Amino acid sequence: MELSERKKKVLRSVVDLYIRTAEPVGSKAITELPDMKYSSATIRNEMAELTTMGYLEQPHTSAGRIPSAAGYRLYVDELMLDYRLSVDETKSINSAIEEKMQRVDKMMDRVARLVSQATNLPAISAASRSAGARVKRYELILAEKGSFILVLMLTDDQVVNKLIKLPIPVSETDLKLLSAVLNAAMTDLTADDFTEALLEKVMASAGAAASLVPVIVDFTQETLRARAKTDMAIAGQARLLGLPEYRDVDKAQRVLASIDEEALSNLPAVMQSASGTKVLVGPENVADELKDTSVVMTSFDIGDGMQGMIGVVGPTRMDYAKVTARLTYFAESLSKMFGKPETPQLPERTDAKAEHNKSE
């Protein structure tokens, strides 16, 4: 059933107010809004109907109304007015990214931290790599204490390393040889390409360090397989405690614990299916602990067939418009940063400027 324009306006007002105040919204409060030209009695009638229709609910008889999950859903899908990022906001997001995103290794960490700062909510970021990541180069570095470091450079520009104990003494020269052999024979393979036959062939030509090959291959396969999953990070959990709905410590703890653990690991999977920005309102969440909590997420392009995801977790009463806008902008900036083939910045940094202009 279609809602009348007036009902929509009332519903939107209720959600907006509730987002701002975290308190049940009464008919009088609505009346006092600018350009709401009806008396409180009329509003009451409308609210009563919205309640029977399931968009609002009443915590108790003599309190105002709060949006139900269905109410939020409708709000997010149709009612919500676009939040326009101010120039300042885009600027601060841009410069945050500029500054902090240079290092490749702890990237997801940084992204999560930045998103959390920008939204003042706990944030998650994840990079779901394509199943087909391959090794671009092997490096073996002799370390002291009878061990060496294996460094894998992957086609997705990630660098992974592992400290491995040497079962037998091996010389620098042996390692050089081994690494040459590996680079010649075992690059550009997916996890499943490491056949027994190949393994033996490599070991045959690997000289003194041949016994290291199985260990290296094991780790490589494991890494490639793990890469197919995700690399994720969480930041800003403590921000949750600032919100009135999480003054109930038990609740806060439950939510935090479920964010901390793998409960959210399946979020990236959810993301996988649909791209673009997605809002999960309260009960739509998979994890039980989050039934009371909303999740907003969006994906971005890391290039090379890989996808990144950023998201925040917050109360069902969160400022969906603002959060969505910031998240989306973030995602766009990140996509631009490493997704698209054009060079993001030439020496003079003219491009960066151009981006700013465009967002105004």
Next chain:
Amino acid sequence: MELSERKKKVLRSVVDLYIRTAEPVGSKAITELPDMKYSSATIRNEMAELTTMGYLEQPHTSAGRIPSAAGYRLYVDELMLDYRLSVDETKSINSAIEEKMQRVDKMMDRVARLVSQATNLPAISAASRSAGARVKRYELILAEKGSFILVLMLTDDQVVNKLIKLPIPVSETDLKLLSAVLNAAMTDLTADDFTEALLEKVMASAGAAASLVPVIVDFTQETLRARAKTDMAIAGQARLLGLPEYRDVDKAQRVLASIDEEALSNLPAVMQSASGTKVLVGPENVADELKDTSVVMTSFDIGDGMQGMIGVVGPTRMDYAKVTARLTYFAESLSKMFGKPETPQLPERTDAKAEHNKSE
């Protein structure tokens, strides 16, 4: 002034009980302890004296006593009975380390997570590198989209990488040449060894990619300098909320925020001075937000002149004995793992096998 044996026993009992229950301890409760052969009145007298001596305090007239900071201090320094780790505990710590600590890159992350799990408290881990870290090897990898990855392998076995945009088109061959030149001329230098003269010399022989040299040197110096500071991680913040003293959300938030931010960055510095296990009771803490909170930390050896640190943050009423024992054991295991030159474990389980187990 020396305390009588009986006073010590009473004080120890009060602290022990308070650690367990988080409630003020009354004279009756003490009486009910096994091998406490005095009546409540006697205990009351002793407690009264301990109070005037400053080791105990009373939240209000008709409540039991709780330890004062001085009381905790004395407890930690002299009274605390050694907590003996059970075989199970050492086993689980060992296997956790075995399993999770193989990868070099997110090491501090993992350590923090493990320590937090083992103590059920928020944990911090940091590696303070020696100021003298040097570059062991440079690798330059051409990436798509007109950029390349610079990988630095440091003498401390850490691997750092950065994605750098190419200001000009450069071929794979150019990069190879450049990398050879860098490795020949610029390894094993400290941050201050990169002189203008050297820079020019390298650029002269670097061919087409010479213009990359300054960028690379900049990042290298920056990295070496940053390494001189610390690499740190925090985990398990949410565990704080499980404790009764942090049911006050505001307090919890203050503490969490201060852990999250750099407030604790100076802890590693504190650690620097004294090695061994250190307990900071409440007010002894530097950061104001932690006046109510204790910190236990200990250092471990990463070898090569570098030092690691692990620590936990918890209520002043924390189980110092247990926490200290676990932390110390952790530190020893970690030291053994990469600090000492001897191979950590010789038993029939050969090293190689140990590693394999992991992937099963």
Next chain:
DNA sequence: GCTTAGCACTCAGGGATAATGAGTGCTAAA
């Protein structure tokens, strides 16, 4: 027929007051 003023009703939240009980200090007897 929609809108609104008016009114009786409900109920959460916030004092105020009282009852409870754990714990204390002190004294006097063992």
Next chain:
DNA sequence: TTTAGCACTCATTATCCCTGAGTGCTAAGC
């Protein structure tokens, strides 16, 4: 020196009442 006993203190909890915000409904007004 230890301990039993007693009067006293005071945080905590329960109870009651009041207040005020908000509601639904009805009847009058446009």
